[in-house]
Amino acid sequence: MTNLKNFQAIWRPKIDQQLQTDLIAISDDAEFAQMMCYAVLNGGKRLRPLLTLAVLSSFNVSVTPNLLKLATAVEWVHSYSLVHDDLPAMDNDLWRRGQPSVHAKFGESSAILVGDALLTGAFQVVSEANALAANVQKVSDEQVITIIRQLSRYAGANGMVIGQIHDMQNHGHQKSDVTYDWLLNDVYAPKTAALISYATDIGGKLSQEMASTLVHPKTQYDLYQFGYDFGLAFQIQDDIDDFDQDNDEAVDSLPHLVGMAAAKRTRNDLLADARQRLTNIAQREASFDRQLLDEFLDLIGESV
Amino acid sequence: MTNLKNFQAIWRPKIDQQLQTDLIAISDDAEFAQMMCYAVLNGGKRLRPLLTLAVLSSFNVSVTPNLLKLATAVEWVHSYSLVHDDLPAMDNDLWRRGQPSVHAKFGESSAILVGDALLTGAFQVVSEANALAANVQKVSDEQVITIIRQLSRYAGANGMVIGQIHDMQNHGHQKSDVTYDWLLNDVYAPKTAALISYATDIGGKLSQEMASTLVHPKTQYDLYQFGYDFGLAFQIQDDIDDFDQDNDEAVDSLPHLVGMAAAKRTRNDLLADARQRLTNIAQREASFDRQLLDEFLDLIGESV
Numbered sequence: 001m002t003n004l005k006n007f008q009a010i011w012r013p014k015i016d017q018q019l020q021t022d023l024i025a026i027s028d029d030a031e032f033a034q035m036m037c038y039a040v041l042n043g044g045k046r047l048r049p050l051l052t053l054a055v056l057s058s059f060n061v062s063v064t065p066n067l068l069k070l071a072t073a074v075e076w077v078h079s080y081s082l083v084h085d086d087l088p089a090m091d092n093d094l095w096r097r098g099q100p101s102v103h104a105k106f107g108e109s110s111a112i113l114v115g116d117a118l119l120t121g122a123f124q125v126v127s128e129a130n131a132l133a134a135n136v137q138k139v140s141d142e143q144v145i146t147i148i149r150q151l152s153r154y155a156g157a158n159g160m161v162i163g164q165i166h167d168m169q170n171h172g173h174q175k176s177d178v179t180y181d182w183l184l185n186d187v188y189a190p191k192t193a194a195l196i197s198y199a200t201d202i203g204g205k206l207s208q209e210m211a212s213t214l215v216h217p218k219t220q221y222d223l224y225q226f227g228y229d230f231g232l233a234f235q236i237q238d239d240i241d242d243f244d245q246d247n248d249e250a251v252d253s254l255p256h257l258v259g260m261a262a263a264k265r266t267r268n269d270l271l272a273d274a275r276q277r278l279t280n281i282a283q284r285e286a287s288f289d290r291q292l293l294d295e296f297l298d299l300i301g302e303s304v
Numbered sequence: 305m306t307n308l309k310n311f312q313a314i315w316r317p318k319i320d321q322q323l324q325t326d327l328i329a330i331s332d333d334a335e336f337a338q339m340m341c342y343a344v345l346n347g348g349k350r351l352r353p354l355l356t357l358a359v360l361s362s363f364n365v366s367v368t369p370n371l372l373k374l375a376t377a378v379e380w381v382h383s384y385s386l387v388h389d390d391l392p393a394m395d396n397d398l399w400r401r402g403q404p405s406v407h408a409k410f411g412e413s414s415a416i417l418v419g420d421a422l423l424t425g426a427f428q429v430v431s432e433a434n435a436l437a438a439n440v441q442k443v444s445d446e447q448v449i450t451i452i453r454q455l456s457r458y459a460g461a462n463g464m465v466i467g468q469i470h471d472m473q474n475h476g477h478q479k480s481d482v483t484y485d486w487l488l489n490d491v492y493a494p495k496t497a498a499l500i501s502y503a504t505d506i507g508g509k510l511s512q513e514m515a516s517t518l519v520h521p522k523t524q525y526d527l528y529q530f531g532y533d534f535g536l537a538f539q540i541q542d543d544i545d546d547f548d549q550d551n552d553e554a555v556d557s558l559p560h561l562v563g564m565a566a567a568k569r570t571r572n573d574l575l576a577d578a579r580q581r582l583t584n585i586a587q588r589e590a591s592f593d594r595q596l597l598d599e600f601l602d603l604i605g606e607s608v
Contacts (some may be wrong), residue, residue, distance in 0.1 A: 004606050025465070026461050026462065027461040028462055028466075029461070029462075029466055029469075032461060032465075032469060033461070034468060036461065040495060044427060066350075066415060080420075084416055084417075084420060087413075087416065089411075089412035089413045089416060090413050099316050108393035109391075109392075109393045109394050109472060110469070111386075112388055112391065112393060112394065112416065113465050113468060113469055115420075116384075116388060116419075116420075116423065117460050117461040117465040117466050119420065119423055120456050120459050120460035120461070120465065121425065121456065121461060123427045123452055123455075123456040124453060124456035124457060124460060127449050127452045127453035127456060128453060140445075141444075141445035141446050141448075141449055142445050144445075144450065145431050145445055145448055145451055147395060148427055148430075148431045148452055149428060149431035149432060150427065151427075152424050152427040152428035155341065156330065156331075156421050156424035156425050156428060157330050157333070157336060157337070157407040157421040157424070158330065158331060159334055161336075161417050161420050161421040161424065162331070162332075162333055162336060162421075164417060165336060165414070165417055168413060182579060192376065276311075277507065
């Protein structure tokens with residue numbers, strides 16, 4: 001078993017347990033709580049919380065209950081975005097991970113409100129994470145506010161939301177002047193890379209605060225950029241895998257725009273840059289073990 | 305000119321200016337920023353931010369730039385809720401304050417995303433408010449986190465969101481067992497009173513922190529309850545005013561359920577309780593001037 005497989009086997013169930021506990025606690029209405037659970041606990045890979053925990057683990061920081069809870073907030077945001085993206089007025093997807101999407105199962109108005117409640121709940125989760133720090137080090141209030149600011153920035157009008165606006169312009173050949181730079185910087189970056197770079201970014205910030213073993217300021221930037229490169233490569237891989245489906249749906253994805261070979265080159269360049277970030281960090285930080293994050297990069301590409 | 309009219313004349317333009325500044329700053333996309341501005345800057349009364357500022361003023365706390373910004377975050381949440389409530393899948397309102405609603409003007413998908421961005425942005429506004437505290441007292445980090453927690457609770461799955469779920473059940477006579485208690489506690493309280501009590505609640509918390517003139521713990525509860533009573537009375541008045549329209553739309557509002565006279569009695573009882581809260585506070589807190597908050601109560605009822 002690889003490090004990553006082992007890591008996933010340990011932490012994915014714990015992430016799911018934390019999500020379930022908080023989802024049930026946040027609503028007194030059992031029926032509504034069940035809708036929220038349906039939207040979130042449907043077999044996702046938990047890539048974003050796992051990345052935060054992986055960064056902590058790479059710096060040998062132990063994942064205390066408050067850190068676990070903090071790391072799961074991004075999954076509330078990711079889940080809300082899937083529920084809203086699936087709506088009839090948006091991508092109109094009736095299926096999500098092999099099951100009826102939230103609006104297909106519970107109706108459109110409930111899906112809008114489930115998404116709203118998940119987005120709102122993400123900030124409640126962050127603001128209440130330290131309640132689980134009875135016998136462990138608390139995350140400082142200053143850091144909690146920084147995390148809330150980062151989450152709202154990466155998710156909001158300059159982040160995921162504008163990414164979805166642009167992604168929809170990219171459906172049905174509505175936009176005639178789609179360029180390589182526009183696709184990468186104005187669609188993929190805000191829609192996908194933003195939340196993934198948030199996950200590695202706060203992993204770095206929390207490692208610095210909790211362990212004080214991460215010293216060089218440039219390391220923070222490398223961790224953010226690792227997530228950004230990984231996020232873009234992840235999205236390009238998704239488009240490579242969905243090439244035929246996007247063709248049917250008239251979506252101008254990168255492989256359609258520049259050809260499959262060029263899209264793979266871009267993906268590989270991004271993965272190479274992400275690996276270089278890990279090299280940079282390893283050269284500076286004595287406490288850093290890069291192996292787990294290297295294996296995240298192995299998830300993408302030909303070897304999968 | 306009454307105290308309140310004077311207060312509104314001073315602070316409503318400042319609230320609007322703060323909202324506009326932050327709405328434009330939060331989005332690099334001019335077209336999307338314009339949609340957000342359309343949703344928010346359309347002539348609202350700014351009741352909720354004004355209530356927070358009125359509580360501060362009642363305790364003679366000066367409204368510094370960071371406090372003004374903090375007070376406006378609730379208006380982002382209120383505005384998002386109107387945009388989403390108006391959607392075709394929800395109340396399907398094509399008009400809002402005499403202008404086309406956001407989805408009528410910009411399309412349904414844009415309206416969903418404008419709402420999402422406003423909700424997300426509210427938390428960014430709170431997390432960044434102290435950036436405006438260069439030469440004035442900062443709000444403590446602990447207090448900022450408390451405000452974020454309260455805002456997410458009152459807006460989320462146990463607050464406004466579940467209020468809207470219940471309100472929709474109350475359309476078209478879908479629910480056969482509508483009771484007085486259910487309407488007040490499960491519809492009006494979370495849908496309307498929650499955010500209004502949030503506004504008075506944080507007004508009290510901020511007064512306590514910034515001026516240290518507010519000493520008795522029960523005063524905090526009275527301020528919260530003042531907002532709660534006021535919010536319920538405000539909603540009942542709205543239903544009294546919209547009686548004919550609700551009749552047409554088959555909404556079981558309080559006047560339909562118990563009759564107009566009984567609905568007015570409930571409203572008056574709530575206003576009387578709210579006035580009693582102000583009496584309680586005035587008896588305890590030497591620095592408290594109740595006149596402005598009394599005039600908020602005068603906004604509701606026969607005298608309007």
